[in-house]
Amino acid sequence: MFIEPRIGRKKLPEGKGQIEIICGSMFSGKTEELIRRLNRAIIAKQKVEIFKPSIDKRYDTSEVVSHDDARIRSTPVNFAEDILLLSGDCDVIGIDEVQFFDSQIISVVQKLARQGKRVIMAGLDMDFKGKPFEPVPQLMAIAEYVTKVHAICMKCGDLASFSFRKTSNEEKVLLGEKESYEARCRKCFYEDLT
Ligand SMILES: [Zn+2]
Numbered sequence: 001m002f003i004e005p006r007i008g009r010k011k012l013p014e015g016k017g018q019i020e021i022i023c024g025s026m027f028s029g030k031t032e033e034l035i036r037r038l039n040r041a042i043i044a045k046q047k048v049e050i051f052k053p054s055i056d057k058r059y060d061t062s063e064v065v066s067h068d069d070a071r072i073r074s075t076p077v078n079f080a081e082d083i084l085l086l087s088g089d090c091d092v093i094g095i096d097e098v099q100f101f102d103s104q105i106i107s108v109v110q111k112l113a114r115q116g117k118r119v120i121m122a123g124l125d126m127d128f129k130g131k132p133f134e135p136v137p138q139l140m141a142i143a144e145y146v147t148k149v150h151a152i153c154m155k156c157g158d159l160a161s162f163s164f165r166k167t168s169n170e171e172k173v174l175l176g177e178k179e180s181y182e183a184r185c186r187k188c189f190y191e192d193l194t
Helices: 030-043 080-086 104-114 136-142 186-192
Strands: 018-024 048-053 063-065 071-073 075-077 092-095 118-124 145-149 162-165 181-184
Touching (some): 018 104, 018 136, 030 048, 030 071, 048 080, 075 080, 092 104, 104 118, 118 136, 162 186
Parallel strands (some): 018 118, 048 075, 048 092, 092 118
Antiparallel strands (some): 063 071, 162 181
């Protein structure tokens, strides 16, 4: 379990922010872990803002919703830079589905951290072909804390870190209904990859 390195209510001083990223495949509980960390900050009366790319309209436009229906209010934004404008004086910033932002997100989260904010992101680290999903690999590199969470392979029951697409659609961004994907281990992923 991730232990928050910052305890107490005192604001982080200017330049002392930090970046955390939670990554993994579909069905690995990334959003649940993001929500868990954010809820703990909210309970500690820290000011929390949550953002997600407006491209992700799967479930609800104003809430980060995970597959198990844990939910928390969020602001959909069109561009990474909107987060800078909207984050104001908050202490903690959550960003869900971070893989759908363009590479601007890298400088945005760097700026937020330098302002003394704690930035917690969640996103897919690989696409449906098993390739690194930019900009997540770069975000992992600049983060103080990287947490990789795993799903369970829907074929064999081992730990899974790949998102297998069951349809033949070649679009990189296929806003996935659960039915379009399966979590797979390495072996089962490559066995059926066409
Ligand atoms: Zn498997």
